Amino acid sequence: MLKKIRKTLAVLAFVAVTLLFLDFTGTLHHWLGWTAKVQLVPAVLALNVVVIVALALITLIFGRIYCSVICPLGVMQDVISWLHSRRKKNRFTYSKEMRWLRYPVLLIFIVAMIAGIGSLMAILEPYSTFGMIATNLLQPVYQWCNNGLAAIAGHYNSYAFYSTEVWVKSAAALATSIALLLVIGYLAWRGGRTYCNTVCPVGTFLGLLSRFSLLKVHIDESKCIKCGMCTRNCKASCVDFKNGTIDHSRCVTCGNCIDKCHKDAIYYGRPRKAQKFPSTTEEGNQVAMSTTAHDENVASQAAQSIDKGKRAFLIGSGIAIATTAMAQAKKKVDGGLATIEQKQMPERKTPITPPGSISARNMARHCVACQLCVAECPNQVLRPSADMLTFMQPIMSYERGYCRPECNRCSQVCPAGAIKPISLEVKSSTKIGKAVWTHFLCIPTKDKDEEGNPISCGNCARHCPTGAITMAPLNENDENSPMVPLAIDDSKCIGCGACEHVCPARPVAAIHVEGLEDHRTI
């Protein structure tokens, strides 16, 4: 019974939170946004007292059902483990608690949280890990399916679906997500909840509470025949049938052991009669655990080296796209399309963070790097940072779109208070950066038309939503002088990136936005 309830709730919660990450249309977050906001670490970072207290109370009453139901990474591991168990039944054994690993990791995590070391926090936090996997690996699949439907619908002149672009937001993030999925997937396949009970800081923290839970799983020694079925079906490896004890710090209250016991010797609730307080053992299965630690280490090293190769990868893919072009001899006045070179991210001295994030510091302190904002951004502006300190946290860039005035979706979904909810009115007057003009890249100073006159452009000024850009002749004494965006009014520019995005200079725009450490209202 306990198992059935747990399974039903877990599947519902998992599907809900996964859909939240997959949906790119901006409709589901109104309904499912809460599934992210009830995650423990985001709630702590957002100082969401209601959620924190509720989760603590739930754990103190029911045990770690958070890990079994609410945590999507936990449920994902259960699914992987279940797939293995279908092939090989009764495959688990009891192992001792790895305190030497659990508690240091929790300590490191807390320090990282307080010190605002986002990258460390992001790698260790389970909800973020799930977010990275969902955004980088699952969302593209979801989008491709959608695009297939859109193509079919389009064929029948229906606009029920629209096509969306699938792109590599960051090679480093993609590689990290694959690495995390492989490591955690392997651990789950092999040992069920190994990750949750040795690495996961949320698991360790809730484990501290669940030792004192009101309701727990107990063994009734008077009925137990020591068949070991409970232990062999415990994915948390916490039931020691030989000694009749259960490590409640690791038990995620899944109910599998109860389900398997033929003698009703294991039950969930208050203890039936006086029994000794469950003891936890100190020695551990050290060989298995050091393997785990080693895998983690390899993963983070791989992420680092791939990060270095990111720029090369982006440039490489740009070239690959350019070379698919067809050569066209000259202007034949009969059709054809010019190749459009891919834009590259300009070198920004300060990264741009989205409106609502208040400042780089606020972002660093609160962001768990769950990628929800990145998955949500409809304008292909947000992408995970590749910087080591802010690794995986969102940064903005405008090669594929700009921060459009009618959108505040990232601020609505952020569960951790890194991007605070912001109204469209406030957003339109929030300065997140400033436009900077690079004269030697500007098309009117470079290109000439067929008669050899300078090209007129002014696309930046035409598209500036605040009218901050004034076009003026480069040389005031020459009437044929090209018109360029000479004056950019810093008191009007909000850094939305419309100018950078529509600038025809490629691969690097001639006008680009520099981020501001601290946002301000204009």
Place this chain on the structure above:
Amino acid sequence: MDRRHFLKVAGGTAIASSAVLAACSSNDNNSGEAISAADVPKGKMTYRTNPNNGDRVSLLGYGMMRLPVEGGGSGREITDVPIDQELVNKEVDFALEHGVNYFDTSPAYCQGKSEAATGIALSRHPRDKYFIATKLSNFDPATWSLEESQKMFFNSLKELKVDYVDYLLMHGVGMGDDGVEEFNSRYMDNGLLDWLVEQKEAGKIRNLGFSYHGDIAVFDNLLAWHDEGDYHWDFVQIELNYLDWKHAKEINERNTNAEYLYAELQKRNIPAVIMEPLLGGRLANVPDAIAADMKRRDPDASVASWAFRYAGTPEGVLTVLSGMTYMDHLMENIKTYSPLKPITPEEDKFLEKIANTIVALQTIPCNDCKYCMPCPYGINIPAIFVHYNKCIKEGNLIKSEKDSDYAKARRAFLVGYDNSVPKLRQASYCIGCSQCVGHCPQRIAIPKELEKIDRFVEQLKRSDPKD
């Protein structure tokens, strides 16, 4: 990026996808009628006689600018796939068999592949069974020298596998930012026109004329030369259809009504060759209400057939050109002209009423001819206009948020926009350099129109983010 580099290359996958979409939209022109070879009469084609030399020319002329490519679609849209020569041969055979004898091509059509394909198909038939029209398409300033233009003419003879051309046109006179200046650069300053006259005397050209778009000063001037005896025009190619007859100037004040052009030719007994009888397909693809009106009048006639009958009715018309990609277009058009049922005065009034309705829609007068392309900054100009016009036609251009259909129309416009034009080729990336303007035979103020569409798109995007 260097602009020259832009000009030299035309892009990969994006082209293919957008081209396929464009092809789907523009080639369905004559749709709605089921037709097979058995329905097409033989030996009934209407012919007109060229007063200069007695040529008996079929009223339907085969325009070779939208030849089919392998795998479907037309060579006008799909530029990186070879022409489907087998189908071209089959179509040309069918056309000749059913009385079509005028074939109009140009060195510029299908990215330069049209003449060769036409030559291959026609050279399989006796030379005296068909008339070939081709053009001196020296648009590129690099071909403005006499030598380069001569090379272009001789190359046409070679590609077409002929010793002489029946009808040679100076291509698109009146086009360019300054029509007069460009005409002088292309044909007068280099002595090319005089050389062409010599070729006519030498028998390499049987009829010399021009196709006209744009600046009326060039048209008037050329006819004045004809009056004064400086030059003689055997024929002139003009745009004529029931919209342009009285409304060309109303739609774009830089253009001239076909009524005037045709009357000027008639005064001088110069036969008129008609292009754009369907306005690039727009008169085959009219709003549903108009199509219903036409069907009510004649349930058996296609929408396109009205336009063809209209263009073929004036007696001074030598032939009406249609760029036919598919066999069914060809069959349908042959049927319309076998024989021609002239438009009655009463039907003329009916079409004039329809013309007024279409003008009131305020579509952009783009015929998707693609002369503006390639845009050096990668914009797909005709695809944007085609989408905009399609939305007008389907009633999806709603500007007021209070309209009850606003949300639906908004979605249709925006989703359809992304479907038919890749994002980076949309109107917002037009920098307004205006290099396209001189190339447009319809003289559309392209950057202004793109800016207008861009503003409309912005309005839609900002209006209802939750939809």
